[in-house]
Amino acid sequence: MTEQEARRMRRARFEGLAHLVVEPLHRYLLRRTSADLVDDVLSETMLVLWRRIDDVPGLGTDPVPDPADVLPWCYGVARGCLANARRADGRRLRLVERLIRTQEDAPADADHSELHAALDALGALDREVVRLWAWEGLAPRQIAEATGLTSNAVSIRLHRAKARLAAQLERKDAGRPGHKRDEGRSSQ
CATH class of the missing domain: 1.10.10.10 (Winged helix-like DNA-binding domain superfamily/Winged helix DNA-binding domain)
Structure with a gap:
């Protein structure tokens, strides 16, 4: 089998899998997260399925697999992708909160x-x-x-x-802050 035939076969297997699992995975995600996050998580799930097409249990060379064989594993992948998305959202939220606190703590008169x-x-x-x-x-x-x-x-x-x-900043020749230029020198 040539490399091109192998790619074509891999693509056909993925398209068959995708045709079978996209709608159930979409419904699964809709029941578990907000509607604005569903498409992103579904896209990430499909990307993982593409990368790991050879690991999908029950997906042989047959372009139309049995849903009972492949869906449980695909749900597990979607569950992991959803957990990753939630962790990422939590990190973003904590970062925004930290930035807000930093801005509140910054002196108002500081002009940089x-x-x-x-x-x-x-x-x-x-x-x-x-x-x-x-x-x-x-x-x-x-x-x-x-x-x-x-x-x-x-x-x-x-x-x-x-x-x-x-x-x-015109500080090239300036002494240390808080010190006069001739401080510490003898006046003699």
């Missing part, structure tokens, strides 16, 4: 427009390196892994980008 403008003046890769370092707390080695650069290149980019940011 100068910082954002200075960041925007950097190139895209330099901006990403700085954000990974400053906001995500990654070390140059980890940034290198995330961006595909070498650790040395990340260190150089980070050093130069920080210098450009300091210049943009």
